[in-house]
Structures are given as C-alpha cells and as structure tokens.
Amino acid sequence: MKSPIELLNAHFDGRVLTAEEARVLSQWAATDPANARTVVELGIIHSQVDYRLSVARFIDEIGDSEDPAIQRSIESAMESIEIGSYRDKSLPLATVVSKPKRQSERLRGWVTAAVAASLLFAFVSVLRSSTTDQDASPEVAAATPEGQSSPQEAPLAAVVATVTEAIGVESTGVAPFRRGKYVRGGEALELKEGVLALTTADGSEVVVEGPASLVFEDGQRIALKAGRLSARVDEEATGLVVTTPTATVVDLGTEFGVGIGPHLETSVAVYDGVVELYGASSDGLANSPSKRITAGRAGQVNADGTLNWAVQTLPNDREFIRPDEIASLRKARAGSAEARQQTSFYALQRTRGLVAFQSFDLPSDGSAYSVSFRGSPPRTTASPTLVDDLQAKHLYSSGALRVGEAENAFLDIDNSSDAPFARAKLLTDRGLVGRSGAELWLAWKTRVIDPERIGDHAGLSLMFGDQSRTQEPLFIGYSGGRGLLGIVSNVGSRAVELELDANPETFAVDPVGLDDRTHQWVLQLIFGERGDKIAVWCDVPLDAIRETRPQAETVNANVMFDRLRMGVSAGASDWVFDDFVMATSIDAISDVDRLQSDDAAGAR
Amino acid sequence: MAEREWSGESERRCDFATLWAESYDKLRTYVRIFVPLLHDADDVLQDTAVAIAKDFDKYDPSRPFLEWAIGIARNRVLQYYRKRGRDRRMIFDVDTISKIEGSLMELEPHIDSYEESLEFCLQKLPDRARRLLELRYTCCLNATEIAEQLKMTVQSVYTRLSQVRVTLRDCVRRQTRESGGTAL
Incomplete structure (x- = not known):
C-alpha cells in the first residue's frame, strides 16, 4: 500500500484509486488537521503549477477557436469588465483580475482571459435563463458571434440553444456549425454526419448524432425528424419535449436518448429519472396513450404511431452518445490517448450483444474499462500481478494478468438485476449464467511463460463457487500433467476430458501442445433444456469462426457459473491471461476486437 | 425606472x-x-x-x-x-471534505504569498523534475504517456510526480518562513 501522500498525488495524476485506497486517504486526511492542510497545500501546488505551465496549452485551445467570434467574445467580456470596474467601482483592472502585479505579463494575460472566459460563460448562461434577447445587456450584445445581428437591430427569433461542441460535423445547411454558434427558435439543423453538442437556454445539454434533422422550436421543445439525440435536463428545468414523426417524449427530470428508426419507429432510452412516452396515433397529447419509462429502461413507439407497451431493460448505458461523452470526444480530437481510449470504451459498450469485458487496465488495477465484473483488482489467492498487454493492438493503458505457480485468480460476474447479464436474459433464477435457450460466447487470450514447466494443470474454469471439480462445470487448458491443451467437462463426480484437435477436418486427433506464443481462445455455450453444447476454437480468426469446425466439442448436462477462475497448479509455469470478452454473438466479439484495434491504430 | x-x-x-x-x-x-x-x-x-x-x-x-x-x-x-x-x-467522505474546506479557509489569507514562493521554487527545480512537470502540465500527458516518453514504469512516474510536488511544498514552506510570512 502506498503512503497517503503518494495516493493523493496519484489521484491528482488521474489514477483511479481503489475503494480501499480512497478509504485510507480519506481517513488519513480527517485524522489530523496537519494532514488536511497537506492536502490543501499539495492541491495548491497541483493547481498552480498547472496554471503556470499550461499557458501554451491554453493558447492552443483558444487558437482552436479559429472562429473570430470566440476571440472577440473574450475580448468583449474583458472590455466590459474593465469598463464596468472603472466606472462603477473605481477599481483598476489589476484588482479585478487576480493579483497581476505579482505575476508575469504572459501569465497575467492568460489568467485574465481565463477569468474572463468563465465570467462570460456565467453571464451568458444566467442571461439566457432569465432574460429574452430584447433585454440582453450590452456586454452580451458585444459578445454576439459574427454573422448574427444584435437583437436590437433585427427582430430575430430568440436564441434557444448554443453549440458547445461540433465534432466532425458536416451539415447540409448554409452556416457551418462551430462552438459558440447560437441556434434560434425554429432554425432547422441538418447534419450529414458528426456529433453536435448544444446547451439550451434552460441549461439542458443536448447531443445530436448525425445524420440527423431537427428543429429547436423553442428552448423546451425539439422536433426530431430523423436521427438520434440524447438530452440531460438541468435539475431545475424539467419539461423538455422531444417530438418525432411517431411519438412525443416528455421529460420529467432526467437524462434520456431518442432515436428514429428506418421506418420512423421511435425508440427511447432513459438513463436517469423518468420520461413520459406518447404515441402519435391519436389527436392531442392529452388524449394519447402514454407510458412512463424509468431509468434503465427503454420504450418504443411503432412505425404507425402506436405505443409498444412492452418496456425493455436497456442493453447498455451507452447506446446513445451522452452529454458526458463530449468532453472525452473533444480531448480525443485534441490528441489525448487517454480520451481516445475512453471514447473507444464508450463505443465498445454500445456493441450490441456485449455482456462483459476485462482488459486489465494498468493504472486502475483492472477496475477501469471493465464491464460486468465485480471488484477490483481481480480476486486472487496471492497479490495480483498486472503486466504488459499480450498484444499491442489494444486499449492503450490495458495490461494483462499474470497468474503464478499454485495461484488462482477469480473474475466475479456482476449478476445484479440491472447488469448486462441480467439484461441479456442469460441468468437462471439462482442468478447463475446458464439460462436455457440462451447462447453465450467467451473470448480470451493466454500465454505460457515457460512451457517446459508443466506441473499438473493450468487454464480457465467456469465456476459457481470456489471449489474445484464440484463447483467447476468446465475447464479449458491442460490437466493431468500431460501438457496437451483441451477441455474438461465435470458432471457431478464424473469428468469428461477432451483434447483440442488442431485439424478437426481429419479423422485422427492432432493434439495441441504447450508453447510460449499468445493464443486466442473462443468458447461457445448454447444452454439447452437437456444439455449444454460446448464448442472451443483456439487461434482461429474471429471472422472465420462460423465457417470453422470447433477444435473441441462436447455436451455437458448443466453448465452454469458466476465466476471465471484463472488457475495454475504447483510446479507449473506462470500463465498470462488477457482480454476477456463475453457476448451473445460472435459478431459482437469481432466488433469489440475491431474497436480495440481501431483505438490502437489511432494511438499510433 | x-x-x-x-x-x-x-x-x-x-x-x-x-x-x-x-x-x-x-x-x-x-x-x-x-x-x-x-x-x-x-x-x-x-x-x-x-x-x-x-x-x-x-x-x-x-x-x-x-x-x-x-x-x-x-x-x-x-x-x-x-x-x-x-x-x-x-x-473523500463528507467529514474529510469539511476538514479540507476548513484548512483551505485557514490558509486562504496566505495563499497569495504561497503562490509567489511557488514561482521561485519552480525556477529552482532540477531540470529533470521540471521536464517531468512540463510533460504532465504543459503537454497534458498522463502517467502512462509520460512513462513511454521517459522510458520509466507508470508507477515510478506517479512516485516521481509525488516527490516533485512534496519537494515544491517543502521549498514553499521554507521560502515563506524566510520571507517572514506565516509558516504554512
């Protein structure tokens, strides 16, 4: 365990502390006032060093706004603050902008701009929520972006939203989308592609995914004609209404996504709070049938406007690009590998059919970038050892888990009712994976450090308790000291052993021995009423699995599990395990692999 | 009106x-x-x-x-x-947050002189430490990216950044005492 000061600094540097580390740090800071003071002192150093050293970065960010409107907005705000201070307070600007006499000229300019930017944002946000264009202040009028007349000059519709980010946006409209662009009531937004983030006059955040066509009718009503959007409604501003050709979605204080399908059917996903979903088949909202959709649920209105009464559990939390994803997209675009990893992970979570993922993220000891596995780090009989990734083509901070001689490591599956396994209807009544009629695919990688040291066994087990054999319906690896890869299917006290056949197209079994190469494993489980079908492939390209005969195939009377065990017997070499992906289809496994490759390609 | x-x-x-x-x-x-x-x-x-x-x-x-x-x-x-x-x-839990806020309010009158001393202490840092801070703050790299650049392990980057900040904290305390300010 690191010292509390090291933990605090690691926290400052973005490392996600484990729950235990956080508890230790928090307790330490609370036990002695000197410790709390140390937290503040190191916080000042962290913040101030960043302040002083990040001038170039800040200038880059400002420079990013080639849009002269943003530059002018900052200048205008500064001007108004300066004039206002002289006029009303008789204060020199120096007093207003945070101790410039003691700071270098370069820093002074930057601090001034930073304070001004924050002030401008605050002023404009407050004004938008409390006033109309007609009574906007001179300060705000001065900050109106280029090409948009001041409200006094022309009777334009009220500003109902502001573009806060435009990522890869191509529009069919005349004006390009840029940060700071105002959207006026009734203005049509047509996106061919890209992601557009906006803040409405009420402070709600809206993200539009292209291609899309929509109109902000006013600050509280959006007509979505095609495409997808998500919205996070400010706590104090409930009542955002999104209409589609077939439905009306009324926010009741929430975060939600709305999408229009190819036949104009409307789907709604609720991430937080509640929405009321109306079908558009009858006249008038008050007379339309409606369904209340709560957090974690999805609703649908059919193409003919009839309400689908069956509310579904959300397959994942990232089906829509949500407002909190925008900051990561922005940073990824600026070249941050960490942000690119985060956005790749969001995209990965959107993979249809994905139920679990673990790539052993190094900085967080495996807790970050993981789906459906409980606990962090993995539960082990010794201390867990995370090592470098088995292959370079993965999320950039991911590693791998090394399991040593006579050690077991467990990945416990999250079988709670709102977790992906439950949502995918893979769980039995006892909460174990293995519901009849379901299909599950599992992919993972392994490498043996020293293939000469065999011992008794090593490999992966599917288990419903920690006891070998009795709570271990399936094992994939080698056993019995033979050093040949295969599977062991335990049924009660009986074990059925099957060797992998390197060439299943021929009659004779061509056994697969140990070596020190990295191997890609794929397991298919089809859970049936009378037996569960098991098929295993080793080193078969993922996109060729469907056309390739399994290298081992058997049937087990009852495979069920709630944990994966990576085990190495006494006398055996260390094994490295990596990239566990579980999904309801092989296509989803391939998609995840592709996303990881894309991320790695981007990182290079 | x-x-x-x-x-x-x-x-x-x-x-x-x-x-x-x-x-x-x-x-x-x-x-x-x-x-x-x-x-x-x-x-x-x-x-x-x-x-x-x-x-x-x-x-x-x-x-x-x-x-x-x-x-x-x-x-x-x-x-x-x-x-x-x-x-x-x-x-941090609620109790700790409150204690940290209390400390910040106590230190608040001295923060300006703290920041002046920090500027001096930054200039006194050895080149390697300064380079580390530049990678972290100017280039906005995370520990993994810094580790790649400096051929260090990620853990040693965390440790080194922690040491540099503690060095700065100690330097600032000394400076503040020497300049006759309230000891922090």
Missing part, C-alpha cells in the same frame, strides 16, 4: 465579477483537489460560476464570499460524481 433597474443589474454583475476574479484561483484549487481530470475540473468550475451568478442575489455580503462560493462548488463537485456513476468515485 427601467434605467435604474438596469443600473442595479450592472452593478450586481460588477460585484460578482470582482469577487469571482479574486476567488477564482482558490476555487480552482478547491475543485482540482476533488476532480483530478483537467477538463472535468474546468467544467465543474464553469458550472460553479454559472450557479454563483444565478444565485448571486442570495449572497450575504457580510459573509466571506469564498466560504459561500465553496459551498456552491462543493455541490457541483458532488453532482459531478453522481453523474459519473461507477467509473469515478468521490474519494
């Missing part, structure tokens, strides 16, 4: 601008203690500015502005963690 209202509104905004500018770096420090990711911290600070501007008429000028503003910043920090859900947790 309308003109008088406008004038009052303008004055209120200037009061806000003055107080916000005076407290900006302290509030930024406060937010960065709890929200380590730079862009997230900036977003929380921005939200705080908006909330303070919205509620500025509720501010009692007889009370310290920083204390009132910290209360609003605290709510925004907690709101940020509620929205982040499982992927990032607030690492």
